[in-house]
Amino acid sequence: MRSFELEYSGTKLYFGLNVVKNLSKHLNGIERVTVVTGKHSARVSGALKDVEEVLEDLDVEYKVFDKVKPNPTVDIANELSEFVWRESSECLIAIGGGSVIDTAKFSSCIALSGGDARDYLRGKSVKRLLPLIVVNLTHGTGSEIDRFAVLTDGREKIGVSIRYPDVSFDDPKYTLSLPRDQSIYTTIDAFFHAYEAVTAKTTNPFVETLSFECARLIGENLKDENLKGKFNLLYASMIAGISLDISPAHIVHAIEHALSGINPKLAHGCGLALIGARSIYWIHKNSENSSKILSFLTGRKVKSAEDAERSFTEFLDSIGFEGSLEDYIGRDDFRDVEGIVFGTLSYLLRRVKFEFKREMLYDILERSL
């Protein structure tokens, strides 16, 4: 389990055990910091304590903003932005999974560029931004190395390309405290970053190298919850983050964003798992890479679209995933899902080589109940 560093696009990434000790190198001249977290994982994982020790050693003043929840809203991003601005923070340190990182991405821009998160979700350009340092706590998001961030506005959950973190830390020990269901959900998120990247129009050899390796590692490591397994899952998630950055997600993420926008109690990765098998059925018919990446995930040949769907269901069974879409969404919501997927999120559908039709969406929703 060798630590390493990587410079990709705007981000300097430190990967491995105890890499947060390198944080001090990136705080030269910084006097005031806002640390952004959720309620629990930053503390339970030990990451907050490690960051606080570095900040205290350097006599950096900091305040902790710990109000970010899963499926974060524009309101919380606005609240954080104002907090950062009032505190005259010179840097944000986000400690958490995708929800925390994404909220901090928005607020690092809004605190200096002004305005409302809603506007940035709808295309307002970023003029200035504060330094953003990320300590990633899940093996799912990829947000520690990509330029995307997602927020919910009302019933709409929207992702935009907003900024890269300046510095990110991926330490597998912090993911040991993830509950088993969260471990499964976030890994499924990483898998769909890889799966959608290679089945998008924008796939290329580099995306395929990284995505196939991601799928292979998930297939081999999701059963183990030891540190070595976590190292591999976190690495798989990170390289899927690069894939996603180059070749962004499409149909499965579009539908899931609609679902967890409508019901914020649905965890993103759980939503992806629930609709994943039947979404794969439709994507598989139109992409050569679908069978390749599923073979890497499952270790067996995958032939037809039916077989692709079955292989993913078997995979979910093998890792003990449980859940049903009807726990979160009913048939009454389908029209809303359709409205969002073919409305605000329709640009995501244009990222595949085939026409994604409304009846395909209904088929996916119906069969996932």
Added chain:
Amino acid sequence: MRSFELEYSGTKLYFGLNVVKNLSKHLNGIERVTVVTGKHSARVSGALKDVEEVLEDLDVEYKVFDKVKPNPTVDIANELSEFVWRESSECLIAIGGGSVIDTAKFSSCIALSGGDARDYLRGKSVKRLLPLIVVNLTHGTGSEIDRFAVLTDGREKIGVSIRYPDVSFDDPKYTLSLPRDQSIYTTIDAFFHAYEAVTAKTTNPFVETLSFECARLIGENLKDENLKGKFNLLYASMIAGISLDISPAHIVHAIEHALSGINPKLAHGCGLALIGARSIYWIHKNSENSSKILSFLTGRKVKSAEDAERSFTEFLDSIGFEGSLEDYIGRDDFRDVEGIVFGTLSYLLRRVKFEFKREMLYDILERSL
């Protein structure tokens, strides 16, 4: 064969057919350029013509410096530096393989920082540097995406970490005009970048992901000289360049640099091929990754060190490599090779986990004759 872009460390890379059309985006405000080439390949490949068309369209003044030869010397780097300085060039465009790119890397620094290439080879730090754009013409160097450059000073050939190109172009069509022997030599160079990266102390999962894929692609594509095969070989070489950048080369490159320093008629990749099998024998005994990467290259299980050596020899036979070390180097030179490898280049030997001994070097040289 999909084109793509990638930002890695300091370099923006464009990969794919006709990507040089993007050159114009990177010449804003530039009025005077020095184009650096060798005698033949920039012209024969069509790359020089493509670059000249862009420069002429933009009314950029340019001069072509076409004196770089294989195994370039400090003298040619100094001559180019003075040329660039006298011409007040604001940017260098290097069109060639490793020799041209590496010479341009040095001169882009010396033209603004002053001094002699000899000093930079021995640790003088770079204070200022001119923009450097690279059009890579071989599927071997990796220099289009890494920070290294190699020059020869007398009988010593030395590599240093000097700079990343700002922008690089990898277009497989330019490599179609490589003679078959050059095609083999440069591919062997790429393979040893990958092989040495994963068998160095500094290997890590990212290096392994890229290096194993490089080896697999070389194994599958070196027999084909069509455009698709060239695309894959160039991609393999590029990702090996990233591997090398993160986890640099060691024993095989050290010995080869000594050999082609002593006899500049020995092409770098040819030298690597000639000593490769027996070098692999020694490295294999001390690295788990050796059998993995050789299995990716050859498509068969590789077990013992003897089997590893044999597998590489078989691979060279299968691609039609021919040559013998004694065509370039005699036993009289062995003491000089030892002096260089265990002298100037001894820092390279510390990049492996085992002690590389003088008797191992003599064994490699003797068995490679």
